[in-house]
Structure formats: structure tokens, C-alpha cells
Amino acid sequence: MNQKSDLSTRDQILQMMKTSGPLSAKEITDRLQITEMAVRRHLGTMERDGLIESKMVRQTLGRPTAVYGLTEFAENLFPKNYHTLTLDLLGELAEETGEESVNRLFERRRDKLKHQYEADMKDKSFADKVRRLAEIQNDNGYMTELESHGEDEFILKEHNCPISQIAGRYNHACNCELNLFESLLDADVERTECLAQNDRRCLYIIRKHK
Incomplete structure (x- = not known):
């Protein structure tokens, strides 16, 4: 045997x-x-x-x-092609009503997440807000890593993106995530790398408003 x-x-x-x-x-x-x-x-x-x-x-x-x-x-270890179904449905929506409808869906998701998480940010210092955002993203499967460059500048790295296949087709999803970060943190956020664009990770430079 x-x-x-x-x-x-x-x-x-x-x-x-x-x-x-x-x-x-x-x-x-x-x-x-x-x-x-x-x-x-x-x-x-x-x-x-x-x-x-x-x-x-x-x-x-x-x-x-x-x-x-x-x-x-x-x-969750077994293969699931949820993104394929989602892309098919979004494609049908775009074909029927135009891609602007798909963009509005991502914006509604952004607004919903903002409403969900903004209470977590209330009365926190800028540094604590950034740390809390990193925790939220990590809990959602983004495999985050946070680097501090003083109390006013951080680098947030996301080594995984649960919606990378969708974001690769609909870039507005990435724009909405960037807008969400800016809104929750009240900060300047710059994305220099993106998994959906075939980079090795998503990388955000987060700076406190001057």
C-alpha cells in the first residue's frame, strides 16, 4: 500500500x-x-x-x-467562481443600461461601507484611524501591512484583493475604494500600485491633510 x-x-x-x-x-x-x-x-x-x-x-x-x-x-478553501457570475451579471447590466449603471453600483457600495465604518473612526487620532482602516481591510481578506512614517504619513499595502478580477474589468471599483479611504481618514491618499493592474500588490500612500 x-x-x-x-x-x-x-x-x-x-x-x-x-x-x-x-x-x-x-x-x-x-x-x-x-x-x-x-x-x-x-x-x-x-x-x-x-x-x-x-x-x-x-x-x-x-x-x-x-x-x-x-x-x-x-x-472557503474549495474553489468558488463567484467573480465569474458577478462579471456576467455586471456585463448584462452594462449592456442593457450602460456602464454608468455599473459605476453607480460601485458608488453605492462605497457609500454603504462609509456609513458602516465611519463610527469606528469617530474621535480617533489620524494615526489610529489609519490603523483601524488597516484592521478593517485585513478582516475583509486584503492581507494588509502598514508602515508608519511618523504620525502624519503611512504606507498601506494590500497583498490580496478579493475583487481583483472585477476591478480589473471595472476600474471604477478601485477609484471608489480610494475615495472611501480619503473620506474615512480625511486624508490625502495616493495609490501607486494596484493588483487589478497586474502589480504585485495594492500600495497606498496616506498623508494627513496639511
Whole structure:
């Protein structure tokens, strides 16, 4: 029998749970044809890493049994082509009513985010506003890094862009993000690199108004 690495065994377990739903350790053992001890070791590691969660299920006979299923975090590891559907829908809208309609959607999203986050910025110093913005973007999947050049100038780097495919087609999305930053921070914001334009990251230079 071929030896399987920890990674390949983990992947097999994830695939099994994705296609079959929650499984017990015994069910996984029977399918993988490895020892139950090895399966439980993998399950323990995966549960600790936040990939799976367990719950007790009452059986018709005997004691309740633990079954393991995917967490939301693990579900997000599987490919999802949301951007393809979004681009198709935006394309239909642009064809039917003009690209200006698409631009207005991005502007409405910008205004909604501003309303959502401006309370977080209230009564904060400029530096704290910038730090809070970096936290917000990081929580939203942008993988941010913040550099301080004194209390009046910062460099915000975004190493990931969840909407890069959409922004690559509709540049107004990037313009709206820049406007949002300027509005929330009440600052001068300059973008010098952009993932949607095939740069390695998005990079913003943020300066306090003189």
C-alpha cells in the first residue's frame, strides 16, 4: 500500500466531508484503509486548525457517536467562481443600461461601507484611524501591512484583493475604494500600485491633510 503524506490524507478527509457530509472516525477509517489511531490524529490536528468541528449524534442503539464536519473556514478553501457570475451579471447590466449603471453600483457600495465604518473612526487620532482602516481591510481578506512614517504619513499595502478580477474589468471599483479611504481618514491618499493592474500588490500612500 502506498504511504500517504499528512497533507494528502488531510486533503482526502476534507474531500470526503465535502462530498458526503459529516462522518465519524470509523467511517473515515473504513474509507481510507488506515488505522483508526492515525485517523483520530489527523482529526485532532484538523479540529485544532479550525478546519473541522465535531458534534455528538444520537444512535438508534448504543452511545452517541462523534461526527466531524467542515467549518466555514474549510468550506472557503474549495474553489468558488463567484467573480465569474458577478462579471456576467455586471456585463448584462452594462449592456442593457450602460456602464454608468455599473459605476453607480460601485458608488453605492462605497457609500454603504462609509456609513458602516465611519463610527469606528469617530474621535480617533489620524494615526489610529489609519490603523483601524488597516484592521478593517485585513478582516475583509486584503492581507494588509502598514508602515508608519511618523504620525502624519503611512504606507498601506494590500497583498490580496478579493475583487481583483472585477476591478480589473471595472476600474471604477478601485477609484471608489480610494475615495472611501480619503473620506474615512480625511486624508490625502495616493495609490501607486494596484493588483487589478497586474502589480504585485495594492500600495497606498496616506498623508494627513496639511
